Amino acid sequence: MNNVVIAFMIEKRGAMENLEEILSVKGVDMVQFGPGDYSTSIGKIGQGQAPEVQNAHHEMIKMALKKVLLPGWR
Secondary structure (H helix, E strand, C coil): CCCCCCEEEEHHHHHHHHHHHCCCCCCCEEEEEEEEHHHHHCCCCCCCCCCCHHHHHHHHHHHHHCCCEEEEEC
């Protein structure tokens, strides 16, 4: 397992609501945000650039850095 990267995709409202717990899972290396799926999960289909989606993405990045995880972004 030393040569494997473990990454989580954050794509749902529930994942953001439980982000700190998710990012506390031992062995996780990085986290990636999926704006398209996340926008759908909050009722803003196809609005990956909506302020609510972008705010969630930035919050995920801040939390990942706080947990010393690599945040992925596009």
